[in-house]
C-alpha cells in the first residue's frame with residue numbers, strides 16, 4: 284500500500300513522518316519548490332538574514348509540536364521560555380505590565396497584583412471562566428463586553444493572537460477551549476516557545492532530512508490539478524505533467540489549504556473566509572549579540588499597529604494579526620509605523636533600519652462561529668481519501684499544533700489504525 288500525500292506544509296510532513304514510522308510507503312507531492320507551506324523561512328538578501336514568513340508563537344503545552352520535533356530530531360531548535368510570562372506595553376501611555384501565570388496548577392497569579400493587568404482584581408478574571416464555558420455560536424465580545432476592564436488590555440490581544448480574528452466576530456467557544464487547554468493545565472503549559480534560529484531549521488528542514496533518511500523525497504513543483512474517481516474510490520491523481528494511478532490498496536491524504544481542497548474534492552464544505560497576518564523584520568545595527576534584557580518571549584503592544592515584537596539576534600520583528608485592513612497600505616508606510624511601535628516598545632532609536640514587510644493575505648481561516656461550523660472532519664465520502672490541515676474540525680484554531688495533530692490523525696486513518704476510523 285502506498286500513501287500519496289499532497290502538500291508538504293506541516294500537516295503533510297506530519298502525515299508523512301507518521302505513516303513512514305508505521306512502515307508505510309509514502310509519496311509526497313508539493314506544488315511549490317519548497318516545503319513548509321505557511322510556516323517557512325527564506326534568505327532575504329536586503330537584510331542579509333534568513334527570516335520567517337511570519338513569527339510563529341507556540342506554547343510549551345503544544346504536545347504534538349514537542350513530539351514531532353523530538354521525532355525528527357529538532358527539539359533543540361525550539362526555545363522554550365523559562366516562565367509563562369507575557370510583558371505588555373501600552374503604545375499611547377507607555378504603561379507597562381506583565382501577565383505572569385507562574386508554573387504550577389494553582390493560579391497564584393490571580394492573587395498577586397504585580398502579575399495581573401494593573402487596576403484589575405482577581406474577580407475580573409471570571410471573564411476567562413465565562414469564555415471557557417461559552418457555547419458555540421457566540422462571539423468573544425458577546426461574552427466579555429467592550430466595557431469590561433480586561434477587554435482592551437487582555438481579551439483583545441488574546442483573541443486576536445489565538446483566533447487571528449477580531450473579538451467582535453471571533454468564536455468565544457474556540458477561544459474558551461484554548462484557554463481551558465492552557466490555563467487549566469497550569470502555567471507550566473503556557474510558556475512561550477519560538478523557533479530558536481528560524482522555522483525551517485525547526486520543522487520543514489529536519490522533517491525532510493528524517494524522511495530522506497528513510498528513502499522519501501518530496502516531488503516538488505507537483506501541483507495536483509484534479510482527482511479521478513472509479514468504483515467509489517480515488518483512482519488517479521492528475522498533475523499538469525502526468526497522471527499518477529492510485530492502486531486499489533493505496534490511500535490519498537490531501538494536506539492542502541481549505542481553498543485548494545474545495546477545488547479538488549467534489550461537494551466538500553470548507554471554511555471560505557480567511558484572515559491576514561502582517562509581519563515586518565528589521566535588521567538593527569549594533570544588536571548582533573541580541574538585545575540585553577530583551578524578553579525571551581514576544582513583547583505585547585496594546586494600542587499600536589504592531590501587536591507583538593520579537594527579538595532574535597539583530598533582527599527585530601513585529602506581528603499584526605487579523606490585519607486585513609492593513610493589506611492595501613504601501614509596504615514602506617507600514618514599515619515606518621511598525622518600526623515606530625517596535626522602537627518605542629524596546630527603547631531603540633526611531634530611525635528606520637533596513638526592513639522587509641511580509642503580507643500573508645490568507646494566513647489562516649477566519650475563526651468566526653459560522654466558519655467554525657464549516658470545518659470538515661478528516662475523512663471524506665471516499666474510503667481511500669482523507670484530509671489534513673490546520674483548518675479541519677478539532678479543538679484548536681488554525682495553528683502549528685492543529686496542523687501537526689491533523690497530519691498524524693490523517694496518517695492513522697489512512698493506515699487503518701484501530702480506533703482512528705470514523706464512527
Ligand SMILES: Cc1cc2nc3c(=O)[nH]c(=O)nc-3n(C[C@H](O)[C@H](O)[C@H](O)COP(=O)(O)OP(=O)(O)OC[C@H]3O[C@@H](n4cnc5c(N)ncnc54)[C@H](O)[C@@H]3O)c2cc1C
Pocket residue numbers: 289290291292293294295312313314315317318319320321322336337338339340341505506507508538539540543560561562643645646647671672673674681682683684686
Ligand atoms: C504569517 C503567519 C503567522 C502565523 N503565526 C502562527 C503562530 O504564531 N502560531 C501558530 O501556531 N501558527 C501560526 N500560523 C499558522 C501556521 O503557519 C499554520 O497553521 C500551519 O503552517 C498550517 O500548516 P498546513 O500544513 O495545514 O497548511 P499549509 O502550510 O498551507 O500547507 C499546505 C501545502 O500544500 C501545498 N499545496 C497547495 N495546493 C496544492 C496542490 N494543489 N498540489 C500540491 N500541493 C499543494 C502548499 O504549497 C503548501 O505547501 C501563522 C501563519 C502565518 C501565515
